[in-house]
Amino acid sequence: MARLEVTIGGLQLRNPVMTASGTFGYGTEYTDFMDLNRLGGMIVKGTTLEPRQGNDYPRMAETPSGMLNAVGLQNKGVDYFVEHLYPVIKEYDTHIIVNVSGSTVEDYVACTEKLAGLEKIPAIELNISCPNVKEGGMAFGTTCASAARVTHAVRQVYPGTLIVKLSPNVTDIAEIARSVEAEGADAVSLVNTFLGMAIDVERRKPKLSTVTGGLSGPCIKPIAVRMVWQVYHAVGIPVIGMGGICNWQDAIEFILAGATAIQVGTCNFVDPAVTVKIVRGIREYMERHGIASVSELVGGMELF
Amino acid sequence: MILMKQLDFTVHSNDRLNDQNHLLKVAPLNNMRLPEMHPGQFVQVRVDNAPHTFLRRPISINYADTQKNEIWLLVQAVGEGTRKICEMAVGAKLNLIFPLGNAFTIPSAPGNFLLVGGGVGTAPLLFLGNKLHEKGFACDFLLGGASEKNILQRPDFEQYGTLYCTTEDGSLGEKGYVTHHSLLQRKRYDFIFTCGPKPMMVAIARYAHEKGVGCEVSLENLMACGFGACLCCVEKTTRGNVCACTEGPIFNINELTWLD
Ligand SMILES: Cc1cc2nc3c(=O)[nH]c(=O)nc-3n(C[C@H](O)[C@H](O)[C@H](O)COP(=O)(O)OP(=O)(O)OC[C@H]3O[C@@H](n4cnc5c(N)ncnc54)[C@H](O)[C@@H]3O)c2cc1C
Ligand SMILES: Cc1cc2nc3c(=O)[nH]c(=O)nc-3n(C[C@H](O)[C@H](O)[C@H](O)COP(=O)(O)O)c2cc1C
Ligand code: FES
Numbered sequence: 001m002a003r004l005e006v007t008i009g010g011l012q013l014r015n016p017v018m019t020a021s022g023t024f025g026y027g028t029e030y031t032d033f034m035d036l037n038r039l040g041g042m043i044v045k046g047t048t049l050e051p052r053q054g055n056d057y058p059r060m061a062e063t064p065s066g067m068l069n070a071v072g073l074q075n076k077g078v079d080y081f082v083e084h085l086y087p088v089i090k091e092y093d094t095h096i097i098v099n100v101s102g103s104t105v106e107d108y109v110a111c112t113e114k115l116a117g118l119e120k121i122p123a124i125e126l127n128i129s130c131p132n133v134k135e136g137g138m139a140f141g142t143t144c145a146s147a148a149r150v151t152h153a154v155r156q157v158y159p160g161t162l163i164v165k166l167s168p169n170v171t172d173i174a175e176i177a178r179s180v181e182a183e184g185a186d187a188v189s190l191v192n193t194f195l196g197m198a199i200d201v202e203r204r205k206p207k208l209s210t211v212t213g214g215l216s217g218p219c220i221k222p223i224a225v226r227m228v229w230q231v232y233h234a235v236g237i238p239v240i241g242m243g244g245i246c247n248w249q250d251a252i253e254f255i256l257a258g259a260t261a262i263q264v265g266t267c268n269f270v271d272p273a274v275t276v277k278i279v280r281g282i283r284e285y286m287e288r289h290g291i292a293s294v295s296e297l298v299g300g301m302e303l304f
Numbered sequence: 305m306i307l308m309k310q311l312d313f314t315v316h317s318n319d320r321l322n323d324q325n326h327l328l329k330v331a332p333l334n335n336m337r338l339p340e341m342h343p344g345q346f347v348q349v350r351v352d353n354a355p356h357t358f359l360r361r362p363i364s365i366n367y368a369d370t371q372k373n374e375i376w377l378l379v380q381a382v383g384e385g386t387r388k389i390c391e392m393a394v395g396a397k398l399n400l401i402f403p404l405g406n407a408f409t410i411p412s413a414p415g416n417f418l419l420v421g422g423g424v425g426t427a428p429l430l431f432l433g434n435k436l437h438e439k440g441f442a443c444d445f446l447l448g449g450a451s452e453k454n455i456l457q458r459p460d461f462e463q464y465g466t467l468y469c470t471t472e473d474g475s476l477g478e479k480g481y482v483t484h485h486s487l488l489q490r491k492r493y494d495f496i497f498t499c500g501p502k503p504m505m506v507a508i509a510r511y512a513h514e515k516g517v518g519c520e521v522s523l524e525n526l527m528a529c530g531f532g533a534c535l536c537c538v539e540k541t542t543r544g545n546v547c548a549c550t551e552g553p554i555f556n557i558n559e560l561t562w563l564d
Contacts, residue, residue: 062357
């Protein structure tokens with residue numbers, strides 16, 4: 001029997017398949033299509049200290065094998081989450097991880113403090129990589145100093161498992177990963193979306209209200225795999241890989257590159273039950289190749 | 305609450321209505337009974353073998369045939385995704401997520417109801433007309449298009465109410481846009497439902513507002529998921545930004561900021 005369990009910081013995941021923040025709502029949007037309890041974990045929508053209305057419409061533009069989004073962290077704020085959403089989702093039997101976003105170090109810290117006491121939130125994912133907000137967000141993830149600063153501050157107040165989500169919009173992602181590891185991050189997740197844009201040539205106007213937005217989907221997968229591989233070789237903490245994963249082959253590819261667990265984002269929109277199929281596919285792959293534990297595959301790419 | 309489903313369908317028929325529009329009648333592959341559906345709701349169609357079409361395409365429920373267990377989809381080919389759907393052969397398989405979105409508000413008492421559609425925006429109005437007719441409510445349809453060949457499903461609409469048309473070239477009904485049809489000056493309505501190009505819906509909304517008549521519009525915001533997960537499809541309303549896919553696509557004009 002193939003063992004799919006993996007460990008990320010203090011979390012024992014029943015399998016390495018999680019859902020990516022901002023693509024899975026609060027899980028409740030998917031309960032008609034699949035059993036959430038079959039997931040290794042679920043990262044809920046980016047949550048900020050104060051409620052945010054997000055950016056103006058249009059917020060989405062389809063691009064070849066992917067999409068640009070400029071949602072801009074629309075959410076009702078951490079207090080609303082704690083009061084209204086947490087009581088509903090805490091009943092699910094999967095690891096629920098909150099994606100914490102902000103514009104200042106103080107915001108990140110204050111938001112984290114409000115989540116730290118929740119029994120069924122065993123981990124947070126620090127989003128220092130959102131390209132869709134005017135200040136902060138991605139800016140924290142683009143220099144080692146600021147990434148370290150926010151990680152350090154949050155680490156002081158957060159005893160749970162701390163995952164830091166990295167931006168791919170940097171020259172050397174491995175260096176950023178090392179700087180957050182040094183400040184006590186338990187794991188890194190990558191990648192967030194790539195900064196991109198698209199123009200409506202008939203109207204000569206940008207397709208997004210914000211001009212630029214974040215690119216996701218299968219089109220980013222080869223770059224994301226490369227970054228996971230680089231970060232895997234740079235740090236000692238677990239790497240959570242994502243970027244365009246649509247099937248079990250994609251998932252295995254990330255694991256072989258060095259990911260201990262993976263997240264599925266944009267592909268949930270096309271097939272809302274895809275994560276369950278990926279779990280099944282990983283198990284069948286392991287049985288076919290006689291692999292006892294999925295951890296044996298992590299970083300298992302062989303060089304020639 | 306109705307559960308959303310992801311199901312494989314098979315194409316029972318695909319009729320070409322004109323050079324751009326096709327009517328597809330599809331049924332679940334496993335003969336599963338279709339759930340109850342409401343006018344204004346839509347499906348998300350997965351488009352296979354289309355390299356530039358990654359996301360699903362939202363298409364209104366044109367009609368739900370409970371006897372034959374079929375959903376009708378009226379599709380206008382505007383790009384690769386809709387063209388592929390129009391090209392589907394009888395017997396081909398297509399994967400749908402449905403039923404999605406809220407629905408038009410079915411009035412509780414009879415009255416004078418007007419259903420205004422432009423282009424392929426007439427699609428959800430057939431199902432709405434059918435439901436009003438089932439309740440014994442009379443309604444008028446006012447449909448507009450570029451030319452006679454663009455006014456689709458006329459015999460179907462005539463089953464459920466009185467049909468008025470406008471065409472830009474005058475080949476059918478009054479010449480011009482639906483918003484200029486003489487009916488709007490002649491008759492007083494109790495409620496108006498509209499779906500079509502945004503400028504048309506804005507003009508109808510303005511007319512309804514001026515006359516003090518209630519009005520619901522069906523939005524076609526760009527969608528990535530269609531079921532409330534991505535927050536891409538938002539419309540600005542009096543309640544703030546809300547998802548057009550779950551809290552819409554049908555909105556009362558009083559909730560929108562169009563006329564501000
Ligand atoms: C709730 C809802 C119900 C709809 N019902 C129907 C229907 O019953 N029949 C039908 O034919 N179409 C309907 N549409 C519109 C249809 O979804 C789009 O025409 C389709 O997504 C275009 O895809 P494409 O790949 O063919 O074109 P693309 O190559 O993606 O785009 C071609 C052109 O169509 C425009 N377009 C793309 N998406 C949309 C959209 N969502 N709304 C309006 N314009 C768009 C683009 O701006 C572009 O100019 C509906 C849309 C929504 C949101
Ligand atoms: C519509 C949308 C909203 C997103 N919102 C968030 C968010 O709130 N926080 C975050 O860290 N990442 C967010 N992301 C990024 C995803 O979590 C993921 O990192 C990225 O999309 C790459 O994975 P994918 O190609 O599988 O989608 C969002 C992505 C999309 C498409
Ligand atoms: S289309 Fe995704 S939330 Fe409406």
